[in-house]
Amino acid sequence: MISNPPPGNWLLKTLSAEDQALVTQHLERVSIKRGDILEAAGEPIPYVYFPDEGLVSVVARMQDGKPVEVGMVGREGMTGASVVLDDFLALNEVRVQIGGAAVRIPSAVLRRLVSKSPSLHAVCLRYVQVLISQVAQTAVAAAHLTVQARLARWLLMVQDRVGSDQFSLTHELLAMMLGVRRPGVTVAMHMLEGEHLIRSTRANVQIVDRDGLEALASTSYGIPEGLYRRLFPNANVFGGPDRSKPASS
Template identity: 40%
Template sequence: MPAAENHLIELLSRSDRQSLLAICEPVQLVLAEVMCEPGEPTRHVYFPVDGFISVIARIDGHPGLEVGMVGREGMLGTQLALGVATTPLHAVVQGPGAAWRIAAPDFQRELARNAGLQRGLHRYIHVLMSQLADSAACLRFHLIGPRLARWLLMSQDRAHSDSFRVTQEFLAYMLGVRRVGITEAAGALQRDGLIQYSRGDLKVLDRPGLEAMACACYAADKRAYAELL
């Protein structure tokens, strides 16, 4: 397991952190691996370390729309902290890497006796609720270009690298738009010197410029997380 840690685990006191890590097992998140499906029993929770996961809502047989992203800052499986045993959304690995995994029964027992973990997860769930609301408003009111810039910044934050691989088809799927819209928006970002993009290989060239291009939702998400966690 790499030295890097999950932020929610880092926020715990030393004793609470050791208690949680004692029941964790290290796993590797594999690109495109489906982590859970709506309505299924929650078998494990995941605390990503350097991988990240897209959380996707599906409606009426449509491919779906990304409504959240979980990386080192968070956890997949927060419904267990609310006493809900089934998974509400589809989740798929977007960035491969390491994570900590805990079996659901072990996690529930630990949560019942670890007050620090309870407090941290309650705050994190509040942040998730805020981010879900922002995502809904962003989809309705913001243009593709600023939304794409936001998504790229969120991915870069969790990939911990200026470079990552993502296809236009996948971007269209995540943002809920036609592929031609992604082609135009990505082309504009490239012409402005903000990114370099070729055959699925993307590199962020100008992070401040990309932040200036992104919709206000990116800064709002960061602010909500910083204030509560």
């Protein structure tokens, strides 16, 4: 158990002193590794995780069993959305894509704490609202954007959460996360490299021009991020403009 929230988890930082004291005595420091399944679809959720580092994907399965990422969680948030909504069964698989440090709390304990503290419950519900917004934007992007624009959005979201211009991502992983065939990802990566937006090798990506990626991703990036900043105004997070506010006339 720990006496302070992890330095990298933004959501825990937004808690009041009283709620931090309530939660941190039940947190356990852990290391999450690539490939770890934190939640299995349809199964009870044993722990809720607050990543300090790394990247976690919420993965849905198509009728043919093909996995597609519908949500992403990093240092800005938490897993266990179902637990916050008073359901201990996972709707989708939650899988670690980039490993790192995290803290976790037993799901039953978190349910007990949010029932005791309305302010803690409110913070968790606000984050679930952001996650729902992210899932909605992912659906819109999949329906209307090119693979290149979807890839640009995805890379921006990864950079926000890992806090680095460089990270390890294979084309196979990108294809699975975007729900496209690997050749499509390869073409999209070459396009982004040709525009000098990224540099990539077989297993690594470096973002060179974030502004250019945002221009390519257009409005598919920024709405959930702006919502997060509005709901958590004390959190200095995300690199894109706040598009959750209506444009001035």
